[in-house]
Amino acid sequence: MRQVCTTGGIGDHWTPATGPYNGYADPSMPDPVFDGPDGARAAVRRMVRAGADWIKATVTGSIVAGTGVHDVQFTPSEMQALVSEAASRQRHVMVHAHGARGAELAARCGARSIEHGVYLDEAAVAAMVENGTYYVPTLSAHGSPEHRHSVQLALAAGVPIAMGTDNPVTPHSQALDEISALAHAGLGAVGALRAATLNAAQLLQFSDRGEIAVGKRADLVLLDGDDLAVDNLATRIKAVWHNGKRFR
Structure with a gap:
C-alpha cells in the first residue's frame, strides 16, 4: 500500500525530468497525493x-x-481530516515524521x-503523551545521536x-537488530522485548497476542x-511457534 502525502511529499513520485513516475510502487495502487x-x-x-x-x-x-526532514507538509486541517476520515472507517493513521513539529x-x-521521530523535542513528546500516541523509532534505519536522544526523551x-x-x-528480517538498538538506546533488554511484543500488539490493537496469557x-x-540479553538473539533461537503450531 502507498503512503499518502501532499503535493511534493515523499509519496509523490513526480520528477521534473519524467513527470509522474510509478516505478517505486505497483501502478495499480491508488493515487496517494492529496x-x-x-x-x-x-x-x-x-x-x-x-x-x-492502516493509513500511512x-x-x-x-x-x-535528504530533503525536508523538518518541514511540516500537512496543514492542521488536512491532518485532522485524514485522522477523522480514517476513524469513521475504523482505521488508524500512522505517521512518518522526522522533525518535532510534524510529530x-x-x-x-x-x-x-x-x-522514526529522529528529531523529537519536549513539546512533541508532551503532545504524544497527552494524546496516547505511540512512538516507533526504527533506530536500525537511522540511529544517529539525535535519534537516540529522541528515544530517551520519549522514554522519560x-x-x-x-x-x-x-x-x-x-x-522486517532485521527486526532482531532493532530490538538490540532499542535496548542500547535506553529501554534496556526488558523494555526492548516489551516494545517488540506487548507494546507492538497494543499499538496494533491485537488484544489476543503480545504476551503469554490464558486465552491469547x-x-x-x-x-x-x-x-x-538481546544482543545476538538470532544465535539463541531454539524453537518458534506460530498460533500454537511449532515451525522450528
Whole structure:
C-alpha cells in the first residue's frame, strides 16, 4: 500500500525530468497525493477501497531522500481530516515524521503512532503523551545521536514505545537488530522485548497476542539460556511457534 502525502511529499513520485513516475510502487495502487481537507478524506477512501487496514501518512520529508526532514507538509486541517476520515472507517493513521513539529502536529490531531521521530523535542513528546500516541523509532534505519536522544526523551516522558523496522530501508528480517538498538538506546533488554511484543500488539490493537496469557494466541520464541540479553538473539533461537503450531 502507498503512503499518502501532499503535493511534493515523499509519496509523490513526480520528477521534473519524467513527470509522474510509478516505478517505486505497483501502478495499480491508488493515487496517494492529496491537497486540502477534502482531498485528505478522498485519499483515505481510496486507500480503504484498495484494502488498507492502516493509513500511512508522510508529514515530513525523508532522511533517505535528504530533503525536508523538518518541514511540516500537512496543514492542521488536512491532518485532522485524514485522522477523522480514517476513524469513521475504523482505521488508524500512522505517521512518518522526522522533525518535532510534524510529530507534534500529528499527535495533536490524533495519529495512532509516530514512525522514526529522529528529531523529537519536549513539546512533541508532551503532545504524544497527552494524546496516547505511540512512538516507533526504527533506530536500525537511522540511529544517529539525535535519534537516540529522541528515544530517551520519549522514554522519560512516558510515551509508549513499540518496535518496528523501516521496510524496505531496513527489512522486517532485521527486526532482531532493532530490538538490540532499542535496548542500547535506553529501554534496556526488558523494555526492548516489551516494545517488540506487548507494546507492538497494543499499538496494533491485537488484544489476543503480545504476551503469554490464558486465552491469547501462542506466538512464541524459545531462546537458549535464561538471561534476557538481546544482543545476538538470532544465535539463541531454539524453537518458534506460530498460533500454537511449532515451525522450528
